[in-house]
Amino acid sequence: MNIETLIFILVVTPIVSLLIGFCLPNQSEGPIFKSAIFGIIVNFLVALAILVLWIKGGFESVFLKGPVLYHAKETEFSVSFFLDGYGLAYILLSTFLTGVVVLFSKSYIHREKGFKRFFNNLKFFYLGLMVLVLAGNLEMLFVGWEILGVTSFFLISFYRERYLPVKNAVKVVSLYRVADISLLLGIWVCHHYFGHSINFAELDGLNNAQPHIMAHGFYEFFIPATFLLAAMVKSAQFPFSSWLPRAMEGPTTSSAIFYGSLSVHVGVFLLIRTAPFWEANLVFHFIIGGVGLLTCVVATLIGRVQSTIKTQIAYSSIAQIGLMFIEVSLGWYWIAIIHFICNALLRSHQLLVSPSVLNYRIHNQFFHFSKPGPHGTAGLWNKIRLSLYTLGIQEFNLDSFMFRFLWRPLKRTGKLFDFLGIRNTYVLALPPFLMGLWAAYNRLLIPDWLLRYLPEAFALAGLVFILKAFVERRSALNAWVLIVVNQLYQSLAFSFNEEFAFSQVYLYLSGISVSALIGIWAINRLRNNGENVSLSKFNGHVYVYPRVAFIFMFACLGLAGFPVTPTFIGEDLMLGHIHENQFPLLILIVANLIMDGLVIFRIYSRLFLGPHEKGYHEVSYRSS
Secondary structure, eight states, X not given: XXXXXXXXXXXXXXXXXXXXHHHSOTTOHHHXXXXXXXXXXXXXXXXXXXXXXXXXXXXXXXXXXEEEEEXXXXXXXXXXXXXXXXXXXXXXXXXXXXXXXXXXXXXXXXXXXXXXXXXXXXXXXXXXXXHHHHBSBHHHHXXXXXXXXXXXXXXXXXXXXXXXXXXXXXXXXXXXXXXXXHHHHHXXXXXXXXXXXXXXXXXXXXXXXXXXXXXXXXXXXXXXXXXXXXXXXXXXXXXXXXXXXXXXXXXXXXXXXXXXXXXXXXXXXHHHHTGGGTTTOHXXXXXHHHHHHHHHHHHHHHHTTOSSHHHHHHHHHHHHHHHHHHHHHTTOHHHHHHHHHHHHHHHHHHHHHHHHHHHHHHHHHHHSOOOOOOOOOOSHHHHHHHHHHHHHHTGGGHHHHHIIIIIHHHHHHHGXXXXXXXXXXXXXXXXXXXXXXXXXXXXXXXXXXXXXXXXXXXXXXXXXHHHHHHHOOSOHHHHHHHXXXXXXXXXXXXXXXXXXXXXXXXXXXXXXXXXXXXXXXXXXXXXXXXXXXXXXXXXXXXXXXXXXXXXXXXXXXXXXXXXXXXXXXXXHHHHTTSOTTOHHHHHHHHHHHHHHHHHHHXXXXXXXXXXXXXXXXOOOOTTO
């Protein structure tokens, strides 16, 4: 069997295991576990076989091009795979640790109501990891990246009857959305810079760009900056460090594999995979190293004074990843990979044994109590030390910083459009949309000066609707409709490009329209049954309507551009219509895409997750 076939098996096996898991009832813990561990064992043996063949082949990289899903002028969506030493090391460790966590979870999640849900999410995460590590081009890498983000959301909110896990899941996915759009933006810039889709096997840096933009030194920083931002968010580097401890509200086993070992190190892998974009840029080496160094210092100061084990482990891991960023900036890629392997093994072990360690520590305090010594405040050094201690306890106020300078301004802006109720939305949104649709089909009749401003105008109007949806509290249906209107206005913003093809916008809207109708059906189903569909609190309707929640989840993923509908392809195609000189339009579209994801996950969380209002269901306090 050749290495190409074995690579194909690495991706297919978790898909088969996931499908089997979906077909099994939640009470069948034995078959659910066996389907998961069997898939992991198969993949581990396949990975070992690939390692042997790779060594026999002289350590040569392998590129495997699969079917082309869609082809446009600058974009080719092909299922391509690429394997080198860095990816193989990641696959071997990922498969081993996933197997360990699956074995541990058999007892740890035993008799939990969400036993099947946990294992399916774990298998889906492993599938996303295989797709990301084996991706042969940026488009496939983005598919795996998206899968990791969604599974993170569902595993953090695994204890969905509690307030804090759900609240923290929304916080994490909000920052993940920034990373997703940053990566998508990097793909768009690469399409313009290179003039075509690129694969990792032929990537040789920014040396073969289009002649008309060769003189633009801006791209030497902008292209790698998009990937660096995505890596910083995904790997919880400063100032995005505070989300990682919040993500550990999920089960300890998912924390071990997600935020102690594998998912949190994906940013390092992304920097290594996209290194040809920035290797020749000395300044960018210093930027990456500076980010890592600053993160090391801040995370160490915070981690040393935290009172919970998971938080200490989280910030210790963040500090080590900062060191990996420094190693990558120095070009020591294999040292960073070896460092990643050691840190992942250590953090997984620490998190898996953390409940026992906590019990031993408490027992030791009972029987070996020692009075703490006095802390002086006199002298400059003592004042500095206590100030750093206070900052560390408060986690350098990173959460407050994000709320004050990001979320609060968005909420204040959205409240300016409180007049957009569901009736006013139809009245105010429909006539401009119809006029814009007519103008898109009759571009030759529109003056050139007007055509020049129409894309930004419709993108700005779409942003107004999504900002209102972001602060909507009264009606989930109104917020959902506002998202759909935003998507329609975004499609109009792209439609005035001279190279625009209506087949591409139909591809984009095909998934949007189906997802929108399913979402409206689900919300109306709840409302017709007398349930509360406001967004003023978490309603927890998944208790009574688990199937409706499952269907609505797929509608949310489709509306957000997740790779379950053709909208995923159409989203990238639509971005490709933005010219290099249309940065105001690009900024507006990026803002729209980020806000779309935030609002969609917020609606799902507040409708179906959290404590249920009925008294005969379990209720957890906010502090649980």
